[in-house]
Amino acid sequence: MATSFLPPRHYLNEQYGITSWLLTRDHKRIALLFLSGVTFFFFIGGAFAVLIRLELATPVGDLVSDETYNKLFTMHGVAMVFFFLIPAIPSVLGNFLIPIMIGAKDLAFPKLNLTSWYIYMIGGLFTMYAIVTGGLDTGWTFYTPFSTVSSTTKVIPAALGIFITGFSSILTGLNFIVTIHRMRAPGMTWFRLPLFVWSHYATSLIMVLGTPVIAITILLVAAERVFRFGFFDPALGGDPVLFQHLFWFYSHPAVYIMVLPAMGVVSELVAAFCRKPVFGYTFVAFASLAIAVLGFLVWGHHMFVAGQSVYAALIFSILSFLVAIPSAVKVFNWTATMYKGSVAWETPMLYAIGFIGLFTIGGLTGLFLAAVGLNVHVTDTYFIVAHFHYIMVGGTIMGYLGGLHYWWPKISGRMYNEWLAKFSALVIFLGFNLTFFPQFIVGYLGMPRRYHAYPPEFQVLNVLSSAGASILGVGYLIPMAYLMWSLRYGRVAGSNPWGAVGLEWTTTSPPPTDNFATTPVVTWEAYDYQSTVDGQPSAAS
Amino acid sequence: MADVAHHPALAHQFDSLGQQTEAATLGMWVFLVTEVLFFGGLFLTYAVYRSFYPAAFSAASHELDILLGGINTAVLITSSLTMALAVHAAQLGQRRLLMIFLVVTMVLGTVFLGIKAVEYYHKFAEHHVPGATFQFEREHQRHAQIFFSLYFIMTGLHAIHMIIGIAVLLVMWIWAWRGRITSDYAGPIEISGLYWHFVDIVWIFLFPLLYLIGRHA
Amino acid sequence: MSAHIVPTRVYYAIFGILMICTALTVGIAFIDLGPFNVVAALTIAVFKATLVVLFFMHVKYSTRLTWAVVAGSVFWLGILLALTMGDYLTRPWRTYG
Numbered sequence: 001m002a003t004s005f006l007p008p009r010h011y012l013n014e015q016y017g018i019t020s021w022l023l024t025r026d027h028k029r030i031a032l033l034f035l036s037g038v039t040f041f042f043f044i045g046g047a048f049a050v051l052i053r054l055e056l057a058t059p060v061g062d063l064v065s066d067e068t069y070n071k072l073f074t075m076h077g078v079a080m081v082f083f084f085l086i087p088a089i090p091s092v093l094g095n096f097l098i099p100i101m102i103g104a105k106d107l108a109f110p111k112l113n114l115t116s117w118y119i120y121m122i123g124g125l126f127t128m129y130a131i132v133t134g135g136l137d138t139g140w141t142f143y144t145p146f147s148t149v150s151s152t153t154k155v156i157p158a159a160l161g162i163f164i165t166g167f168s169s170i171l172t173g174l175n176f177i178v179t180i181h182r183m184r185a186p187g188m189t190w191f192r193l194p195l196f197v198w199s200h201y202a203t204s205l206i207m208v209l210g211t212p213v214i215a216i217t218i219l220l221v222a223a224e225r226v227f228r229f230g231f232f233d234p235a236l237g238g239d240p241v242l243f244q245h246l247f248w249f250y251s252h253p254a255v256y257i258m259v260l261p262a263m264g265v266v267s268e269l270v271a272a273f274c275r276k277p278v279f280g281y282t283f284v285a286f287a288s289l290a291i292a293v294l295g296f297l298v299w300g301h302h303m304f305v306a307g308q309s310v311y312a313a314l315i316f317s318i319l320s321f322l323v324a325i326p327s328a329v330k331v332f333n334w335t336a337t338m339y340k341g342s343v344a345w346e347t348p349m350l351y352a353i354g355f356i357g358l359f360t361i362g363g364l365t366g367l368f369l370a371a372v373g374l375n376v377h378v379t380d381t382y383f384i385v386a387h388f389h390y391i392m393v394g395g396t397i398m399g400y401l402g403g404l405h406y407w408w409p410k411i412s413g414r415m416y417n418e419w420l421a422k423f424s425a426l427v428i429f430l431g432f433n434l435t436f437f438p439q440f441i442v443g444y445l446g447m448p449r450r451y452h453a454y455p456p457e458f459q460v461l462n463v464l465s466s467a468g469a470s471i472l473g474v475g476y477l478i479p480m481a482y483l484m485w486s487l488r489y490g491r492v493a494g495s496n497p498w499g500a501v502g503l504e505w506t507t508t509s510p511p512p513t514d515n516f517a518t519t520p521v522v523t524w525e526a527y528d529y530q531s532t533v534d535g536q537p538s539a540a541s
Numbered sequence: 542m543a544d545v546a547h548h549p550a551l552a553h554q555f556d557s558l559g560q561q562t563e564a565a566t567l568g569m570w571v572f573l574v575t576e577v578l579f580f581g582g583l584f585l586t587y588a589v590y591r592s593f594y595p596a597a598f599s600a601a602s603h604e605l606d607i608l609l610g611g612i613n614t615a616v617l618i619t620s621s622l623t624m625a626l627a628v629h630a631a632q633l634g635q636r637r638l639l640m641i642f643l644v645v646t647m648v649l650g651t652v653f654l655g656i657k658a659v660e661y662y663h664k665f666a667e668h669h670v671p672g673a674t675f676q677f678e679r680e681h682q683r684h685a686q687i688f689f690s691l692y693f694i695m696t697g698l699h700a701i702h703m704i705i706g707i708a709v710l711l712v713m714w715i716w717a718w719r720g721r722i723t724s725d726y727a728g729p730i731e732i733s734g735l736y737w738h739f740v741d742i743v744w745i746f747l748f749p750l751l752y753l754i755g756r757h758a
Numbered sequence: 759m760s761a762h763i764v765p766t767r768v769y770y771a772i773f774g775i776l777m778i779c780t781a782l783t784v785g786i787a788f789i790d791l792g793p794f795n796v797v798a799a800l801t802i803a804v805f806k807a808t809l810v811v812l813f814f815m816h817v818k819y820s821t822r823l824t825w826a827v828v829a830g831s832v833f834w835l836g837i838l839l840a841l842t843m844g845d846y847l848t849r850p851w852r853t854y855g
Binding site (some may be wrong): 170183210 | 552553554555556560563564567568571572574575576578579580581582583585586589590593594671672683684686687690694
């Protein structure tokens with residue numbers, strides 16, 4: 001039965017003290033450990049973004065030198081991609097929710113989960129060392145031979161930091177795969193799983209298959225810098241394009257690691273706030289797998305101007321068009337879910353539709369880029385920058401914030417201030433579009449990326465973009481404040497404040513350490529709003 | 542939920558030892574997938590450079606000791622046999638036999654590493670270690686250095702995995718000695734075996750690709 | 759993968775075949791087959807690896823999930839190799855020295 005009180009004992013107060021956190025095996029506590037880590041790196045990446053937008057408010061390179069600017073965009077990228085976007089949803093929301101959503105007591109390998117966090121933090125430490133002792137200027141893409149031969153910055157510690165943190169991703173993916181295969185509660189069949197679980201399963205496949213390749217590649221970059229092997233250095237007989245093949249084999253699927261979990265969140269939000277099952281559940285589930293598979297076949301679209309063969313470019317271009325299809329299926333199905341749904345415009349739903357709109361724009365511009373002819377024209381311009389920020393910020397971060405708000409009552413037992421939350425969502429949406437839409441225009445007009453100065457005719461659009469960035473920054477700070485405030489003073493949420501269907505809503509908020517008082521036995525379909533009451537089947541035990 | 546008397550090795554998140562062993566086995570297989578892709582990047586690099594510089598690779602490959610490489614291959618295959626026999630003994634609850642086969646496997650692994658060390662020493666003495674001291678016939682010097690870089694990285698990474706494997710088997714031997722491994726809890730030995738066989742498979746590919754290029758010349 | 763206990767004679771037989779294959783691959787290396795030396799060497803290596811996977815690693819007696827995992831890893835490595843070599847083999851220009 002739904003409750004409306006704070007349980008006397010739950011995972012947060014079962015044990016106190018720093019060692020109970022640093023040596024925990026509880027997936028929920030580990031999720032919060034990751035939350036602190038990814039939030040820290042979000043601020044680091046954000047700080048670099050502020051400096052970038054400050055510099056670009058004027059056409060002259062007057063704030064920092066060009067070499068310093070190279071470091072700013074590099075470290076913005078490294079911090080955001082490897083230490084925020086890739087781990088955020090899986091290691092925070094995925095860790096917290098997957099065992100609960102499948103009716104298990106914990107992940108398959110709790111100690112490995114904790115190890116995953118320590119590995120993330122150690123990798124982060126190496127990278128912070130690189131940042132504070134002079135930084136990195138190779139771009140987050142580490143293209144050779146600049147990164148292996150000419151760059152005089154902290155390439156080796158940064159490369160090692162990324163290498164180490166990659167294993168955090170690998171182990172999380174491994175843990176999720178085994179958990180989802182082997183630890184579902186009685187009656188929780190594959191096609192009764194929440195779509196959030198399907199997305200994370202697909203994401204985990206990518207993590208496990210792709211991350212090892214960038215691990216060996218970045219290790220070779222560090223080794224080449226030390227030993228001058230010559231794998232990627234033309235002066236020694238090596239090939240820089242080989243580096244790019246190896247790098248993008250992971251880094252393209254990596255963008256699906258970043259967006260698939262957000263799509264999983266959106267599926268949950270749309271179902272809950274339309275009080276309907278997601279339209280075409282099976283199609284959405286298989287679309288997640290299709291994105292994971294097809295995502296591995298398109299990496300050459302980052303290399304159209306790198307010197308790869310015309311035939312390779314052709315194949316990668318066609319496959320890049322194909323990979324848009326399963327994403328489109330999801331967008332159509334979410335929209336169809338809303339049709340004749342009982343829509344409630346709570347904050348998580350605002351983030352969900354924000355995702356759907358902005359991801360669609362980002363995805364469509366991706367289709368433009370899949371066409372080799374257009375791609376060649378806009379490569380290394382701000383068009384590309386705008387494209388991927390629409391997906392990663394307009395997509396992933398919206399999904400992350402939507403999920404954080406939706407499951408906040410479950411995680412903390414408290415509700416946040418709804419008016420402030422809606423206000424922040426609006427500020428973020430407006431700030432985001434003001435920041436990045438002008439970048440599509442200015443990029444198409446020819447402004448190159450990774451330059452700290454630009455022709456004066458682009459200034460107006462850049463000023464708009466920088467203004468948007470400051471609004472966006474404020475928009476991100478407000479939730480931090482009211483979420484922290486709610487921990488102490490927020491209204492008590494109860495087990496199911498949204499009246500949603502899902503195993504996580506059948507247990508208390510916050511949940512007990514073992515997640516459930518008794519192991520659930522599942523006899524209802526996913527999102528069964530018809531025959532369930534308050535998240536419980538109406539013929540509930 | 543009735544608290545049935547359960548096996549001491551059963552972790553609290555699992556309902557049964559069978560579920561736990563299945564999960565651990567799947568976990569090890571997924572880990573081996575990551576290892577395939579990890580070494581895979583190096584195999585790709587090898588394939589690319591061998592296709593670029595076949596003559597240099599052939600000349601460089603001739604400088605590797607085919608006898609030592611062949612012996613090492615035989616050593617590793619034998620160690621896979623003894624590992625499989627160790628698993629067999631564990632499944633039948635034959636503690637002493639299990640411990641013997643684990644020791645033999647570890648010894649064979651150590652022999653492999655010893656022979657590798659000898660080979661590395663030879664390469665050092667012949668100035669085939671990439672870097673400032675590298676010397677090779679002028680015609681192939683640049684590209685032979687790439688071969689030797691691949692040789693050291695691939696066999697070096699393989700050797701690191703062997704060392705880890707031997708350490709894992711040592712832990713398994715201690716568990717066996719302490720009676721933790723029984724016929725209904727043989728999972729850890731099976732899973733360690735999976736890792737060991739994988740390391741053997743990597744060598745099965747490394748040997749012909751590194752040692753046997755153009756030997757007919 | 760619960761205890762299907764493989765009789766030891768199977769292990770010894772596989773061991774024997776693996777040793778023979780090793781001798782074979784060394785022997786063939788000394789015969790000039792032109793481009794087919796690589797094919798022969800890799801074919802024997804794949805055969806040996808398959809024996810280890812099926813019998814020593816018990817995949818022959820394992821669930822379909824295990825088969826799928828093994829096949830998937832090989833297939834994914836194949837994607838990396840095929841699409842990258844596909845680039846190199848279809849261009850007339852070099853990006854290396």
